[in-house]
Amino acid sequence: SPIRGPIQAADPDPIRIAVLKFGTVNWELDTILHNGLDKANGFTLEVKPLAGSAAAKIAFEGGEADILVSDWIWVARRRATGADLVFLPYSKSVGGVMVAGNSPAQTLADLKHSKIAIAGGPLDKSWLILQAYALKNGMDLKTSTEQVFGAPPLLHQKALTGEFGGIVNFWHYLARLEAKGFRTLVSVNDAARDLGLDPDIPLLGYVMKGDFVREHADRVRGFAAASRAAKKILEEDDTAWERLRPIMKAEDDAAFEKLKAGFRAGIPDGQAVDPDAAARFFNLMAQLGGEQLVGTATTLPDGVFVDVGGW
Amino acid sequence: MSKPNNQGGASGFSRISPAALLFPFLFIGVWYVAAGLAGNETTFPSPVTVGKIILAEARSGALFIHVGATLARVAAAFVIAMAVGCAIGLWMGRNRGINRWGDPWLVFFLNMPALVTIVLCYIWIGLTEAAAITAVAINKIPMVAVMMREGARTLDPGLNDMARVFRMTPAARLAHVVIPQLAPHFASAGRAGIALIWKIVLVVELLGASTGVGFQIHTYFQLFDVGAVLAYALSFIIVMLVVEYLILQPWERHASRWRNAG
Amino acid sequence: MSKPNNQGGASGFSRISPAALLFPFLFIGVWYVAAGLAGNETTFPSPVTVGKIILAEARSGALFIHVGATLARVAAAFVIAMAVGCAIGLWMGRNRGINRWGDPWLVFFLNMPALVTIVLCYIWIGLTEAAAITAVAINKIPMVAVMMREGARTLDPGLNDMARVFRMTPAARLAHVVIPQLAPHFASAGRAGIALIWKIVLVVELLGASTGVGFQIHTYFQLFDVGAVLAYALSFIIVMLVVEYLILQPWERHASRWRNAG
Amino acid sequence: MQVEVRHKKFGGAQILDWIEMSVGAGEIVALTGPSGIGKTTLLRIIAGLDRDFEGAVTDPGRIAMVFQSPTLMPWRSAADNLRLTTGAERASIDRLLDEVGLEGKAKFFPGQLSLGQQRRLALARALAANPATLLMDEPFISLDEETAARMRRLTMKVLEGRRIATLIVTHDLVEAATLADRVVMLGGRPAAIETIVPITTPRARRDAVTEAAALRALTPGGAGNAHGNLT
Amino acid sequence: MQVEVRHKKFGGAQILDWIEMSVGAGEIVALTGPSGIGKTTLLRIIAGLDRDFEGAVTDPGRIAMVFQSPTLMPWRSAADNLRLTTGAERASIDRLLDEVGLEGKAKFFPGQLSLGQQRRLALARALAANPATLLMDEPFISLDEETAARMRRLTMKVLEGRRIATLIVTHDLVEAATLADRVVMLGGRPAAIETIVPITTPRARRDAVTEAAALRALTPGGAGNAHGNLT
Ligand SMILES: Nc1ncnc2c1ncn2[C@@H]1O[C@H](COP(=O)(O)OP(=O)(O)OP(=O)(O)O)[C@@H](O)[C@H]1O
Numbered sequence A: 001s002p003i004r005g006p007i008q009a010a011d012p013d014p015i016r017i018a019v020l021k022f023g024t025v026n027w028e029l030d031t032i033l034h035n036g037l038d039k040a041n042g043f044t045l046e047v048k049p050l051a052g053s054a055a056a057k058i059a060f061e062g063g064e065a066d067i068l069v070s071d072w073i074w075v076a077r078r079r080a081t082g083a084d085l086v087f088l089p090y091s092k093s094v095g096g097v098m099v100a101g102n103s104p105a106q107t108l109a110d111l112k113h114s115k116i117a118i119a120g121g122p123l124d125k126s127w128l129i130l131q132a133y134a135l136k137n138g139m140d141l142k143t144s145t146e147q148v149f150g151a152p153p154l155l156h157q158k159a160l161t162g163e164f165g166g167i168v169n170f171w172h173y174l175a176r177l178e179a180k181g182f183r184t185l186v187s188v189n190d191a192a193r194d195l196g197l198d199p200d201i202p203l204l205g206y207v208m209k210g211d212f213v214r215e216h217a218d219r220v221r222g223f224a225a226a227s228r229a230a231k232k233i234l235e236e237d238d239t240a241w242e243r244l245r246p247i248m249k250a251e252d253d254a255a256f257e258k259l260k261a262g263f264r265a266g267i268p269d270g271q272a273v274d275p276d277a278a279a280r281f282f283n284l285m286a287q288l289g290g291e292q293l294v295g296t297a298t299t300l301p302d303g304v305f306v307d308v309g310g311w
Numbered sequence B, C: 001m002s003k004p005n006n007q008g009g010a011s012g013f014s015r016i017s018p019a020a021l022l023f024p025f026l027f028i029g030v031w032y033v034a035a036g037l038a039g040n041e042t043t044f045p046s047p048v049t050v051g052k053i054i055l056a057e058a059r060s061g062a063l064f065i066h067v068g069a070t071l072a073r074v075a076a077a078f079v080i081a082m083a084v085g086c087a088i089g090l091w092m093g094r095n096r097g098i099n100r101w102g103d104p105w106l107v108f109f110l111n112m113p114a115l116v117t118i119v120l121c122y123i124w125i126g127l128t129e130a131a132a133i134t135a136v137a138i139n140k141i142p143m144v145a146v147m148m149r150e151g152a153r154t155l156d157p158g159l160n161d162m163a164r165v166f167r168m169t170p171a172a173r174l175a176h177v178v179i180p181q182l183a184p185h186f187a188s189a190g191r192a193g194i195a196l197i198w199k200i201v202l203v204v205e206l207l208g209a210s211t212g213v214g215f216q217i218h219t220y221f222q223l224f225d226v227g228a229v230l231a232y233a234l235s236f237i238i239v240m241l242v243v244e245y246l247i248l249q250p251w252e253r254h255a256s257r258w259r260n261a262g
Numbered sequence D, E: 001m002q003v004e005v006r007h008k009k010f011g012g013a014q015i016l017d018w019i020e021m022s023v024g025a026g027e028i029v030a031l032t033g034p035s036g037i038g039k040t041t042l043l044r045i046i047a048g049l050d051r052d053f054e055g056a057v058t059d060p061g062r063i064a065m066v067f068q069s070p071t072l073m074p075w076r077s078a079a080d081n082l083r084l085t086t087g088a089e090r091a092s093i094d095r096l097l098d099e100v101g102l103e104g105k106a107k108f109f110p111g112q113l114s115l116g117q118q119r120r121l122a123l124a125r126a127l128a129a130n131p132a133t134l135l136m137d138e139p140f141i142s143l144d145e146e147t148a149a150r151m152r153r154l155t156m157k158v159l160e161g162r163r164i165a166t167l168i169v170t171h172d173l174v175e176a177a178t179l180a181d182r183v184v185m186l187g188g189r190p191a192a193i194e195t196i197v198p199i200t201t202p203r204a205r206r207d208a209v210t211e212a213a214a215l216r217a218l219t220p221g222g223a224g225n226a227h228g229n230l231t
């Protein structure tokens, strides 16, 4: 036919990321997509929504996704067994132990003999740090309290009905609790600082395979830049949050504000991770979590934190 | 020989019982009252709330996409699992040698956690529909096999002899001697089977799909949106009730009419 | 009446077959070769790796704590589910009226996703053992009921008449007329039942328990430690194999010896 | 024991018409009639196994029945099949098994017995039950003459002196004439009582001659040979 | 058809001793012997249903069998029970049902038939199968004399002129004598052939008189009355 449309510019190469459908990462990813930050940085973002964190790991291990959100302790564990995974910081948000607004507890010691709910299981990093902190202050948290492990949303709901003396959960659940009048008894950041650790090390991040980073360095760099740019928008622009509101599923304004504040507080400062600080952190984790947590890694393996330049 | 009252001759299909037709009203009534007594919409939403969610999801089309996706997976896995499971079960039930060697494998796969099979299938086959359906079928086949094996063991040897003497063809034996005797086992394997499959499909969808009732249920569970979880669970149960009353029960009545007539 | 060769009179229990005794070796052999071919310890660990993990967990005592906890839950839920399920199933199988009214409820609960029951039980009863076992039992009861109902429908009316004419007591009828006929259905309900229960217990332990094989599997699964996941899955399967060969099969052989002798 | 059936239908088809009969305690009544007429149906009504009829059964008391097919519990041994249904004791079970020619087969499952042996076991069960009403649906078929005669003798011995109302379905007119005090013949469609032949000779004196006479009285054609005419 | 059983055991107990017999095409052999002797066992061996014996069965060809109990498919109608086993056509099925007195019951399930009707259906099935060897295990019991006679006539009509080797188990010596060309009596423990009585009168000429003579020849005591002696 004689008339042809303009030749469509081919989409740039994709980056596939597996995330929880309503996870907090989506806020950043949605901002990237909405603002075209992916195309602007030379890649096409493909978000694969999944129903559980396990699903994301399967997708990643099975080669269905290039990026996964997890913590760097796990990356270190996997690296120690020979898996070539690297970590790109995403958030330093951590929780703490929260109690109901009307709870008489003022310090960890007041939780003695009460039930503490821990969403992440016995190897939850917040829980491990809190244990170390308590121990340093003369209390064996593990033996002097009763721990209840369970699915995060279930524990969240049960906390609301006052079933626990305290709860350790992921930060966005805790933000919602805070909106309901709960208060932080001890924050993990304070505990870490008390233990001489650097609380600014982002625990959560984007995990990628080493091969992928090496072979598609441009794309990864673009992704890092897009992430950075999205965070900047979210840090400064309240209207961007209004747009995200439907996918945040905040039950009310208070929760919305707490979630917004929590996310902002968790934005990393952009500095490269200090390897010594990380090593110290890892050693403590190895000590507390044991082989079950860190596997065969006794010290932090090299190369966990990816250097994408310009981060 | 017991001969309860009934019409002579073989009568055809009959209708859905009024009890079954009343069930939805009864059920919603009970639920409504219970929810009212509980008085907590978050943990025990009323049927009105859930009904609204179902309507909203239906209007947006999401409901049909997810229920459809799950149904397709359930149907595919069901057909595969029943076919393979019946074949294995009958074979093992009729052949002692095969049974002796196959039995530990059957027990092994029967007790293999769904989670493990699913993860391994996803990792080895990839995050595809084929992997999902394979995983479900692997989970379900041993169960069908176990049930059909028990059925095969109870086959009437007298009728078997009769079929041999009269040289009935294998197909005729299957259709007229074996299957009618296995019908009750088949019905319970089928019914328990669909239920189990759909439970496993939920796990499959939790672990590696981006559509389906399981995906939705787990996603809403993360948000602790009990209403939406119930909305999806219920939608699927409604589909299963329809299958039960429009397909399974008429078939069963047809297959067992000799029992009630005799 | 077919009369295959066999000793006259009623013979007792017999031994575990050599096929079953060979199974572990065969299984490990196949696994070893397959793992070698796959060559990826992360996604397909070899039996040596998994064996080492089992040993380590056993030495630390963790294995016994968790397998024990799961076994206790499985056993409790199994007993409850079989008792209640059999009662409901027999009742519905023998009484048309009850069946007509109960049937939609049965289908409803049969197809209720485990996740929903479990979450609701945890919310309404609390994060306790009782809630866990109740949740599992609720999941399992409809299945047992469905299977036993099919069994009850096939009861020989002639023998039933005989028992009535000779005024056998209800207990004697149950023990000598009903149960022997239901034994195959019972065996498949039991076998499929334990497998299903244990699958549900895994979900229960995932959602709200602090011990158990399911809890461990999920913990290791979060870490993507496939070796440890397999180690726990396998430990439980071994327990189930032992139950199968030391309890279920001898009972079954005993219960069906008339079939092989006659 | 009295039975009065006004009518009995299966689906649309009426099987039994008005049938009224009574069997006194200690009396033996033989019931005959062509195959498919409704004899088993009547027995089932009397036994209370079929309640879907118009009419009434009065005073049957405790019932024992020899079903037309043996109806044994295949998963229980021969001895258990007697014990569990009648509550008889070991010793009497052993004696009874002897008497029906099943000595040494106490531990056999029914599937290991020949059909004739199964029938004898079912007969033994009914005899051991010590009933007020004894219903027997062709109890002596599938047996060779000698064994059948032994079973008849055994039955008469058990019945003798007891106040059992006995109803025996049989196609064998000689058998009917030798055993019964009265022979009731069913006929027609729907079935009704066609003839009642009282046997007046005392039981002890019935022999081949009386039988032959009875036989002549019973068979309409009057011919001595009740067996097949092939010509 | 020839059969040679060297011995047959169930578990430890030997049931059949050396038994050798042959039935020629077109020949009818009656097999008698006390209940539990091993007649059914022998038939099952010939039919190839029991292969656990020492000996051999030669040339049985296509077999049809009337089992001792009817052994019908309870979930298929009377007509289907004939059709599915013999492949007979509608018309011949209807005719056959008529001939065995089951007119109008083509659509009935076996459970809706009386036991005698079920037996006749089983007989019809064997007759329709057009076999080389016909094995009948007490085919005419549980029937009234008239019906039984009709069934015997029907059987003879079907067999007539065809080259079928027929073996009939019966306890009725008169029946044996009227139908068969040869009567084989089993006896002993383990069972062996005790007597073989050839019936030389041509089939067409056998009547009540011949029968009576045959009967006398067959029964050891020689008395004309084979029925129960109660005294
Ligand atoms: N499976 C078995 N195990 C042990 N003994 C058996 C088995 N089957 C049959 N028998 C025995 O074999 C013998 C012969 O049985 P069979 O059924 O052949 O007798 P039959 O001559 O047909 O008797 P009837 O006239 O009563 O039918 C019987 O004594 C029976 O107890």
Ligand SMILES: Nc1ncnc2c1ncn2[C@@H]1O[C@H](COP(=O)(O)OP(=O)(O)OP(=O)(O)O)[C@@H](O)[C@H]1O
Pocket (backbone or CB within 6 Å): B003, B004, B006, B007, B008, B009, B261, B262, D010, D011, D015, D034, D035, D036, D037, D038, D039, D040, D041, D042, D068, E111, E112, E113, E114, E115, E116, E117, E142, E143
């Ligand atoms: N459930 C049923 N539905 C329809 N018809 C039935 C049913 N049960 C029995 N009949 C019919 O009732 C009639 C009488 O049956 P019954 O068993 O009482 O006969 P019978 O006199 O005992 O015959 P036989 O001597 O052959 O045992 C038969 O014609 C049979 O077809």
Ligand SMILES: [Mg+2]
Pocket (backbone or CB within 6 Å): D039, D040, D041, D068, D137, E114, E115, E116
């Ligand atoms: Mg009858």
Ligand SMILES: [Mg+2]
Pocket (backbone or CB within 6 Å): D114, D115, D116, E039, E040, E041, E068, E137
């Ligand atoms: Mg026999």
